[in-house]
Amino acid sequence: MLFAxxxxxxxxxxxxxxxxxxxxxxVVSPEVYDGGSVTFRxxxxxxxxxxxSGNWMAQGEGPVAMTKxxxxxxxxTIA
Numbered sequence: 123m124l125f126a127x128x129x130x131x132x133x134x135x136x137x138x139x140x141x142x143x144x145x146x147x148x149v150v151s152p153e154v155y156d157g158g159s160v161t162f163r164x165x166x167x168x169x170x171x172x173x174x175s176g177n178w179m180a181q182g183e184g185p186v187a188m189t190k191x192x193x194x195x196x197x198x199t200i201a
Contacts, residue, residue: 149195159201167194174198 151163162174173185188196 151197159199161197161199162188163195163197164188165193165195169194169196172196174200 149163149165151161153161153163155161164172166172169190172188172190174188175185179186186198186200188198190196
């Protein structure tokens with residue numbers, strides 16, 4: 123009986139992994155361009171507002187609003 127349960131798990135585990143992958147999206151972030159600009163992306167389909175902030179930002183520069191695109195991918199490009 124234990125062998126049957128292990129075999130069942132071995133057969134269904136790859137299918138679950140593929141299903142989880144198909145629900146998500148591959149998001150490339152950060153994406154650095156020639157000239158020094160950088161695009162940051164975040165997958166957050168149910169979010170209503172997203173801001174980018176970091177200790178590498180210039181002093182006085184507050185959080186930067188990101189824009190929601192297709193598939194719930196938020197992004198912003200900064201210099």
